[in-house]
Amino acid sequence: MIKCKQATQMLSEKLDRTLSAKEKINLAMHTAICTPCRQFGKQMETIRELSKSYTKAKKPDEK
Amino acid sequence: MSNANLSVEMDSSAAVNVFQDAVFIEELRTQMLKFAKLQVRDNQLAEAAVQEAMFSAYQNIDRFARQAAFKTWVFSILKNKIIDLLRKEKRHTAASQLEEGPNLSGEALIEHLFEENGHWQKDERPKKWDQPEHGVENEHFWRIFDACLDALPAKYGRLFMMREFLEMDTPEICHNEDVSVSSLNVTLYRARLRLRECLEDHWFQKEKS
Numbered sequence: 001m002i003k004c005k006q007a008t009q010m011l012s013e014k015l016d017r018t019l020s021a022k023e024k025i026n027l028a029m030h031t032a033i034c035t036p037c038r039q040f041g042k043q044m045e046t047i048r049e050l051s052k053s054y055t056k057a058k059k060p061d062e063k
Numbered sequence: 064m065s066n067a068n069l070s071v072e073m074d075s076s077a078a079v080n081v082f083q084d085a086v087f088i089e090e091l092r093t094q095m096l097k098f099a100k101l102q103v104r105d106n107q108l109a110e111a112a113v114q115e116a117m118f119s120a121y122q123n124i125d126r127f128a129r130q131a132a133f134k135t136w137v138f139s140i141l142k143n144k145i146i147d148l149l150r151k152e153k154r155h156t157a158a159s160q161l162e163e164g165p166n167l168s169g170e171a172l173i174e175h176l177f178e179e180n181g182h183w184q185k186d187e188r189p190k191k192w193d194q195p196e197h198g199v200e201n202e203h204f205w206r207i208f209d210a211c212l213d214a215l216p217a218k219y220g221r222l223f224m225m226r227e228f229l230e231m232d233t234p235e236i237c238h239n240e241d242v243s244v245s246s247l248n249v250t251l252y253r254a255r256l257r258l259r260e261c262l263e264d265h266w267f268q269k270e271k272s
């Protein structure tokens with residue numbers, strides 16, 4: 001069983017490479033029972049989306 | 064670029080209005096400059112890249128009619144210019160030569176966040192982030208986001224921006240920066256850990272309290 005430390009690293013690396021089948025299973029089993037890591041995974045994706053919209057951010061006066 | 068030049072042969076095109084809207088162009092230029100300076104630490108080079116990107120956009124303006132599309136497009140030109148600059152800059156500041164920086168970054172941060180048994184420290188467990196989309200509209204949010212990016216150690220910031228802002232792929236970053244794939248992945252992990260913490264502490268949680 002992997003720990004949060006490894007799980008969070010996989011949740012980040014998931015954005016940079018394809019995880020192996022074994023990693024995917026381990027990660028799925030971990031996040032199924034670990035709320036903080038589940039949040040962490042969502043936040044990794046949010047950070048990616050935020051970075052993408054960085055250059056599209058609007059000033060309040062520019063509707 | 065003078066207004067006289069602008070109006071010569073394109074007066075019928077709606078796209079020209081983009082360049083005639085001085086306020087829009089000035090705001091866009093400011094935003095582009097900020098973006099370029101984050102990644103290219105040499106201000107003059109950053110300004111030159113923005114200038115060139117604007118000029119390329121101007122030369123090909125007939126392809127664009129809407130301001131929103133224009134902005135995305137001109138930023139994509141700028142991104143390519145920045146990638147070129149970073150390639151040239153390689154010898155001087157490859158990420159492999161940059162410091163990881165003081166304070167809680169690498170191992171120290173990980174020790175701070177996780178218990179010895181590998182689980183989250185109670186206080187450090189990620190909290191739910193409410194409606195980040197709402198935050199995107201908010202100018203204050205982007206100030207926090209910038210501050211959190213700036214607070215990253217130089218090496219983290221450089222690799223993170225290559226991946227997330229310039230959308231460079233792994234082989235390209237590794238080649239350019241003389242880092243191994245695993246070292247890149249670990250650095251990106253640490254950068255995101257730190258950025259996540261910073262955003263949560265200064266924005267997502269603060270909003271609630």
Ligand SMILES: [Zn+2]
Pocket residue numbers: 003004005007030034036037183
């Ligand atoms: Zn966990």
